[in-house]
Amino acid sequence: MDLLQFGPNGIECPLAGVHIDPWGKVDRALLTHAHADHARFGHKHYIAHAHNRAVLQQRLGKNISLQDIEYEDTIEINGIRFSWHPAGHIPGSAQIRVSGKNQTWVVSGDYKTEYDDLSMAFEPIRCSHFITECTFGLPIYRWKPQAVMAQAIAEWHIHQVNQGYSTLLYAYSLGKAQRLIQLLKEVGPIYIHPSIAEMNRALNSVGFQLPELPLISEWRPKVDSPALFLAPPGASSDKLLRRLLPCKEASVSGWTLVRGLRRRQKLDHGFALSDHADWPGLLSAIEGTGAEHIYCTHGFTAEFSRYLSDQGFNSKEIHTRFFGDAAPQPPSTAETNESIH
Template sequence: MNLLELTPSGLYCPQADIFIDPWRPVEKAIITHAHADHSRYGMKHYLAHHHSAEVMKLRLGQDISLETLDYNEPILINGVKISLHPAGHIPGSSQIRLELKGKTVVVSGDYKVEDDGLSAPFEAVKCQEFVSECTFGLPIYKWQAQKEIFDSLNNWWRSNAEKGLNSVVFAYSLGKAQRIINHLDYSIGEVFAHGAIWNTNQALMASGVKVIDIPKVTQEVPKSRFKGALIIAPPSAMGSPWMKKFSPYRTGICSGWMNIRGARRRRAADAGFVLSDHADWEGLISAIKATDAEKVYLTHGSTAVFGRYLEEVEKIQAVELETLFEGENGSETGD
């Protein structure tokens, strides 16, 4: 990667003197999206898509130095043409396109290829070199259509409500939670948000993202209103004293890891819904082939297996990159 090099602080473009999703404090950083493993505290100057702006300020501080761009709005930094393109991962998620003297490299960040109705849909960007995640880079990962998953979730909620049970769904507070909120059947009952999710909703709406504005769980909300309701909470709330106010309840988890047998039992949930904001095996392959890239750099996930497939079957040169990006690993850092 002449345009990019991997340094102890992360991916770096020497010509533009700028990092992409750096792991350590640097002077200038381009941020692919606002999840905590890609958007970190301590950079002197940030550049991101405008839908990420208010969430980044919520998480990193209102006083950060932040410049924002729209998709397909190129800027020139020391001869390097830089533009942001939709990654389809969460609102504001961007692929970073770098061009210099006829050479084009695209850093995809995290992405998915199915249109979730919330984020700008993934856009394939032609390039010679492509930096791709492969969080779910194994053939066992094949997602159902989104409508089928939400039908299943709504039916589970309806069944609980008919039995006099409340429903608590655990989902990442940025991206996954809003995706769920926008696809619920509100004829079933009321929907409430944990404070962390409610705050994120407000920040996204302030940045122009269309999210249904649901009420926040507070001490003032009488317990009677939770009867038959669905409450959306971050994974960190699981098993916490905060949960007592919803008893009796059933719990569900929305995650790509629910694809693995036994994952729901290990997390002590009553139901698991295979809903991921990352591309599955086929999505990764289709996205990479659509770029026409001659070389692909693979980060976090099943890099060895997926890289071998690209080289042996697709005849695309693949290189593993050791990064600190965590992907959808059960924490609040990547979804």
């Protein structure tokens, strides 16, 4: 019997009576991290890495039943052992290792293999069965090193300021925003959207040390010099942002590697800095596990699984309800081809 199974509520360990990042309402939910597609409302009891506590309480309610766990600590339920290991995706993100009945499974959650100076670095875990995300599971997705991207963003910003423009970067409020705040601290002044300030406060309450930054609403048009603004992509139609003119806008996301998407969003620029592994990162992570059985979720599952099968893995595509932190719509093949040229 497989230790982990794919049921109507998501990834399940029937022998222990628990689910991992479930979408249906369950009794015991083990979470890899606090992004909305993994941490859903309505479970009776949650177990997650301690760094997620404040964000989960903010998003799911102060009174949720939540047990903290540290990296490498193990809990045992009905003889099955569960442990959390760094996934390098965002602060507090983890892979969950499940072992028992002579099987070892790892659920990757979301991960990236490049160290970002903020989240604990991704750690490859040996296992027989690996459930991997593959948000960017196509060979065209290859990231430049973080330092190169940070330099590119800083130069673009400085160029705009010299022309009299402020810049507005769209970045997810949990993970990407904090990464940019660290990477661009020399560039400032940085003004942040209230939802990012809220995440910063939550993370600082569990031990992170993000700087106190002014809110976007505190920037005064015609009085203050051009500045750098940070807001989540969902805020692009906020009234709050309309008073920031003249302003150039850019998205910071792996999806911007595809030019068609950027054009459609009517942005001035895009920076392909991602919190997910790129193609070489996915392949090196899989190799690092030594696993024979690979289950692909989250992204280009069919394409990625087919590639792995061709390489001799016992690979399956799994349909889950993880919609990804970044992709509004995965790009069509036409757009994908375009970006190769």
